[in-house]
Amino acid sequence: MKSLKENFQKANIVIIGAGIIGKFNALELSELGFQVTIIDPTQLKNSSNAALGLLMGNMYQKRRGRSWNLRKQSIELWPQWIKFLQKFNYELNIEKPLIQLTTNEEKFKKLEKFVFENNDPTLLILERDSILIKNINKAFQTKNIKGIISFKDGRINALSLLQTLDKYLKHKKVNYLQGEIIKIRKSNNQWISTTRNNENIKSDMVILCNSLKAIDLIDSRSHNIKLKPVLGQAIEIEINDAEVDLLSLPKQFNINGKNIISKSKNKLIIGSTDEYSTKPEKNTFEKLTNFLDKKPNWLEKGKISKKWYGIRSRPDGEPSPIMKNLEDGLIICTGFYKNGFLLAPACSKWVANEIKNYLY
Numbered sequence: 001m002k003s004l005k006e007n008f009q010k011a012n013i014v015i016i017g018a019g020i021i022g023k024f025n026a027l028e029l030s031e032l033g034f035q036v037t038i039i040d041p042t043q044l045k046n047s048s049n050a051a052l053g054l055l056m057g058n059m060y061q062k063r064r065g066r067s068w069n070l071r072k073q074s075i076e077l078w079p080q081w082i083k084f085l086q087k088f089n090y091e092l093n094i095e096k097p098l099i100q101l102t103t104n105e106e107k108f109k110k111l112e113k114f115v116f117e118n119n120d121p122t123l124l125i126l127e128r129d130s131i132l133i134k135n136i137n138k139a140f141q142t143k144n145i146k147g148i149i150s151f152k153d154g155r156i157n158a159l160s161l162l163q164t165l166d167k168y169l170k171h172k173k174v175n176y177l178q179g180e181i182i183k184i185r186k187s188n189n190q191w192i193s194t195t196r197n198n199e200n201i202k203s204d205m206v207i208l209c210n211s212l213k214a215i216d217l218i219d220s221r222s223h224n225i226k227l228k229p230v231l232g233q234a235i236e237i238e239i240n241d242a243e244v245d246l247l248s249l250p251k252q253f254n255i256n257g258k259n260i261i262s263k264s265k266n267k268l269i270i271g272s273t274d275e276y277s278t279k280p281e282k283n284t285f286e287k288l289t290n291f292l293d294k295k296p297n298w299l300e301k302g303k304i305s306k307k308w309y310g311i312r313s314r315p316d317g318e319p320s321p322i323m324k325n326l327e328d329g330l331i332i333c334t335g336f337y338k339n340g341f342l343l344a345p346a347c348s349k350w351v352a353n354e355i356k357n358y359l360y
């Protein structure tokens, strides 16, 4: 039997899909010495390019089970990967902390209970008379915003991370093919991925990281996996009010379920979470800005300066994400309707371990 090292060096792996999940898997596997090919027809239109990059791990209120374990592992892995990737982009960083706010008394009580019970020095309740809460209430023209702060959570610039990964993959000479895979099959212990142009790409293993389209490539009779499209929208709003300085707000925070990034004195980004449609609706501004009983004037009068969206895939009938070893040499890693950026390190590690077990 060949040694593990020999198997690794020989094995070549095709990754279908070049969103954050495909790219992160390519990073992990290239570092282990595999020969990786990544295939995607139009990576610039994917949901990864729409993401706000919030890494909300330690704030997750359920501290057990699979979802928490993936978060916990990712929180530990992120600083190591950032340090590594800074060789390719010294500016890459996780901007901390992250703040979660609510105007709902019941929700705040839950947050309070969560912080008290966990006794974690990196999670604190924001005092009512703290400068931060005063500034937030002042800017949003309310009195009842409360919340918690997590010093371990934060935000990575999603586009900058994707570009840094591209730089790394190029440096590692990872094969990038522009093409759409329409069929995969196994023949003589090899996987053959066929592109729309009828090109066949042979590999020892295939990893499906192509979000919603992953199910088109697997046999539905043997694998009962269902995915639903979930729309995610974001807008950049420009305000014209000298009285408000958006930089007095935290850099990244969430109020009543909306993610907000203050970009400059007069610009902020607001992102939504779940919408079960595939086309953005006309009333995006209303949908994204109605997160308080009464909107502050500056927000009411704000103008959309940019607008974008992405379609994510949500597993139907099982928890997110879907990570499965479907058959010898075929792994699926999809269904990241939320938190794809946060979970990428832990999920790539899971895939790498499955591959090591398979080859050993």
Ligand SMILES: Cc1cc2nc3c(=O)[nH]c(=O)nc-3n(C[C@H](O)[C@H](O)[C@H](O)COP(=O)(O)OP(=O)(O)OC[C@H]3O[C@@H](n4cnc5c(N)ncnc54)[C@H](O)[C@@H]3O)c2cc1C
Pocket (backbone or CB within 6 Å): 016, 017, 018, 019, 020, 021, 022, 039, 040, 041, 042, 043, 044, 045, 046, 047, 048, 049, 050, 051, 052, 053, 054, 055, 179, 180, 181, 182, 209, 210, 211, 213, 214, 231, 232, 233, 234, 259, 271, 272, 308, 309, 310, 311, 312, 334, 335, 336, 337, 338, 339, 340, 341, 342, 343
């Ligand atoms: C507005 C918005 C804000 C978000 N904010 C955050 C956030 O703050 N934090 C966070 O962690 N997550 C966030 N997300 C979620 C995050 O974007 C997703 O979880 C993540 O991008 C999923 O990555 P992916 O690689 O699985 O999918 P995608 O990025 O969609 O990539 C899938 C790729 O597969 C390719 N593909 C499809 N079919 C084929 C085929 N047949 N052959 C080859 N390639 C194929 C596609 O072209 C695409 O490039 C946000 C999402 C949106 C839309």
